[in-house]
Amino acid sequence: MPQDAAESARIHDVVIVGAGFGGMYMLHRLRGLGLSAKVIEAGSGVGGTWYWNRYPGARCDVESMQYSFGFSDELQQAWRWSELFSGQPEILRYANFVADTFDLRRDITFNTRVQAASWDEATACWTVSTDSTAPVRAHHVIMATGCLSSSRMPDIAGRDTFKGRTFHTGQWPHQEIDFTDQVVGVIGTGSSAIQSIPVIAAQAKHVYVFQRTPNFSIPSRNAPIQAEYEAQWKRDYTRRRAEARKTRSGVLSPLNDKSALADSEADRRAHYEQRWKLGGTYFMQSYNDLALNKASNDTAVAFVHEKIRSIVQDPAIAEKLLPTNHPIGTKRICVDTHYYETFNRPNVTLVDLHDTPISQITPDGLDTSAQSYGLDAIIFATGFDAMTGTLLKIDIHGRNGATLRDSWAAGPHTYLGLMTAGMPNMFMITGPGSPSVLSNMIVSIEQHVDWIAECLAWMRSNRKSVIDADQAAQDAWVAHVNDVAHRTLYPQANSWYMGANIPGKPQVFMPYIGGVGVYREKCEAIAAAGYEGFVMTHATAAVQAAE
Ligand code: FAD
Numbered sequence: 086m087p088q089d090a091a092e093s094a095r096i097h098d099v100v101i102v103g104a105g106f107g108g109m110y111m112l113h114r115l116r117g118l119g120l121s122a123k124v125i126e127a128g129s130g131v132g133g134t135w136y137w138n139r140y141p142g143a144r145c146d147v148e149s150m151q152y153s154f155g156f157s158d159e160l161q162q163a164w165r166w167s168e169l170f171s172g173q174p175e176i177l178r179y180a181n182f183v184a185d186t187f188d189l190r191r192d193i194t195f196n197t198r199v200q201a202a203s204w205d206e207a208t209a210c211w212t213v214s215t216d217s218t219a220p221v222r223a224h225h226v227i228m229a230t231g232c233l234s235s236s237r238m239p240d241i242a243g244r245d246t247f248k249g250r251t252f253h254t255g256q257w258p259h260q261e262i263d264f265t266d267q268v269v270g271v272i273g274t275g276s277s278a279i280q281s282i283p284v285i286a287a288q289a290k291h292v293y294v295f296q297r298t299p300n301f302s303i304p305s306r307n308a309p310i311q312a313e314y315e316a317q318w319k320r321d322y323t324r325r326r327a328e329a330r331k332t333r334s335g336v337l338s339p340l341n342d343k344s345a346l347a348d349s350e351a352d353r354r355a356h357y358e359q360r361w362k363l364g365g366t367y368f369m370q371s372y373n374d375l376a377l378n379k380a381s382n383d384t385a386v387a388f389v390h391e392k393i394r395s396i397v398q399d400p401a402i403a404e405k406l407l408p409t410n411h412p413i414g415t416k417r418i419c420v421d422t423h424y425y426e427t428f429n430r431p432n433v434t435l436v437d438l439h440d441t442p443i444s445q446i447t448p449d450g451l452d453t454s455a456q457s458y459g460l461d462a463i464i465f466a467t468g469f470d471a472m473t474g475t476l477l478k479i480d481i482h483g484r485n486g487a488t489l490r491d492s493w494a495a496g497p498h499t500y501l502g503l504m505t506a507g508m509p510n511m512f513m514i515t516g517p518g519s520p521s522v523l524s525n526m527i528v529s530i531e532q533h534v535d536w537i538a539e540c541l542a543w544m545r546s547n548r549k550s551v552i553d554a555d556q557a558a559q560d561a562w563v564a565h566v567n568d569v570a571h572r573t574l575y576p577q578a579n580s581w582y583m584g585a586n587i588p589g590k591p592q593v594f595m596p597y598i599g600g601v602g603v604y605r606e607k608c609e610a611i612a613a614a615g616y617e618g619f620v621m622t623h624a625t626a627a628v629q630a631a632e
């Protein structure tokens with residue numbers, strides 16, 4: 086039989102879409118259960134985020150000793166990180182090391198994009214269609230498609246007329262890009278821009294930073310990892326990983342468990358100074374109510390504003406860099422290496438789009454309503470259609486032909502961020518409605534993968550072949566996710582967490598903000614209660630015949 090025909094006839098236990106950290110670990114766990122699994126990946130290699138986001142300065146903002154897999158002690162002892170916050174090339178090498186260690190590539194089909202998936206009730210099977218292979222059939226589909234994997238190019242008039250080079254940070258070329266002697270425009274001032282601008286400015290002739298909304302950024306204080314620090318972690322890894330899994334964010338971090346308003350002005354300032362010196366996202370742990378109480382949050386905002394004013398020499402530029410339209414932390418906080426200092430360089434110009442928006446891209450550069458800028462290259466650091474964009478690009482048809490696009494028309498509806506009612510046997514790793522992007526994502530990925538693997542093992546031993554989310558349980562979970570979000574300051578920001586960066590996208594707070602530890606307990610309790618809120622059915626005659 087030709088290979089394509091043989092593949093079409095075969096029914097896998099599981100198809101996994103995506104070979105980032107989620108898909109890789111899922112494959113490893115399924116093999117351990119003796120299930121047949123095939124991974125389909127659009128890129129030509131593993132690593133997901135770290136395969137695609139190769140822009141200068143890309144690095145993690147969760148410490149590498151923590152932003153790494155904890156499921157295998159051999160793996161965590163063997164791998165050595167060189168920096169506290171490792172750069173993209175090193176994280177990609179790590180992903181490849183994981184693939185080599187567990188011999189993952191032999192079950193991954195690369196350079197293949199999944200375009201559609203449809204459920205057949207009679208055979209209890211998904212048929213997964215791709216852009217370059219015969220359709221693949223499987224009893225279960227696991228979407229490990231990533232929360233930040235659909236880059237977003239803004240619709241700016243004349244975009245395609247530009248004669249120079251254009252880049253998106255989330256789809257960066259694989260070869261080194263040299264900006265020497267080039268005039269570069271960077272559109273956007275989110276995390277990707279804030280990481281890349283200082284590196285590009287050190288090389289380019291001139292950089293224009295086109296800023297629509299300023300963001301808060303904290304210095305990372307990145308440094309090489311000292312041998313003793315690494316040894317401490319490695320001696321105590323098992324206990325520390327277990328502790329991290331119980332925290333709010335999946336990161337061991339020094340939370341100061343009191344209100345910002347409980348300290349005097351002087352003590353608060355001294356404490357913020359300490360945190361600023363410590364650096365990184367830990368700043369948001371300065372007090373326990375920065376995400377809850379506007380008055381507390383305002384104290385942190387005022388401190389960071391003061392810092393920006395003290396770093397940026399030109400007071401007019403400093404004022405333009407002050408974020409004022411959202412509480413600190415309600416958009417993903419940025420972490421940088423010399424971002425604000427970069428605006429003291431003579432070859433960097435901040436273009437404030439607030440009063441003078443971009444009107445068009447021209448063959449030679451970019452026009453704002455006030456001025457034309459001649460550019461050799463434009464970098465779109467304009468973010469992602471986060472959390473739902475990648476899933477909704479796939480044409481998914483579940484029970485009775487219902488589509489995921491219809492079922493999520495008013496925003497993503499899931500049970501635990503793991504399944505959506507009407508899409509039987511389709512799981513999502515770090516789907517909307519789970520802590521996902523509000524956490525150390527490797528911790529959240531491991532938790533979802535383990536939960537899904539254990540669920541599949543349970544189904545097999547209990548002779549269940551189909552699992553679906555119960556509609557009422559899902560509705561209650563969606564209401565809970567909303568309720569918890571609205572007890573915080575997060576919904577006050579026009580963030581991508583809210584879908585606010587995509588014109589026309591429903592504005593709902595998508596991740597679950599109840600915390601990684603609390604969420605894990607809920608998931609475990611639900612499993613222990615026989616998968617409460619899920620509906621499981623026995624194998625039908627048709628399924629048995631197909632097996
Ligand atoms: P991804 O890594 O996004 O992998 C998904 C894969 O699915 C991709 O390879 C994609 O090509 C593939 N795919 C998608 N759709 C299809 C399809 N239809 N067909 C075939 N293949 C498909 N998180 C942290 O916790 N800490 C950090 O410091 C951190 N830093 C980040 C820095 C950047 C620049 C970005 C963009 C994100 C960062 N994140 C960070 C979030 C990061 O996305 C996660 O930590 C993690 O890497 C996600 O892994 P994943 O496997 O779930 O998804």
Ligand code: N01
Pocket residue numbers: 144145146147233239240241254272273274275276277278280295296297298417419420438443466467468469522581586
């Ligand atoms: O994207 P973003 P990102 N004209 O959406 C601007 C993770 N990550 O790629 O705010 C002009 O944050 C937009 O402006 P505005 C992390 O979770 C982590 O930077 O819409 N500007 C904004 O400034 C992060 O949150 C790291 O007004 C336009 C920017 O583009 C997530 O990925 C590093 C525009 C987009 O910012 C996304 O970050 C990198 C237009 N038409 C990424 N359209 C770490 O450090 C958009 N913008 C770990």
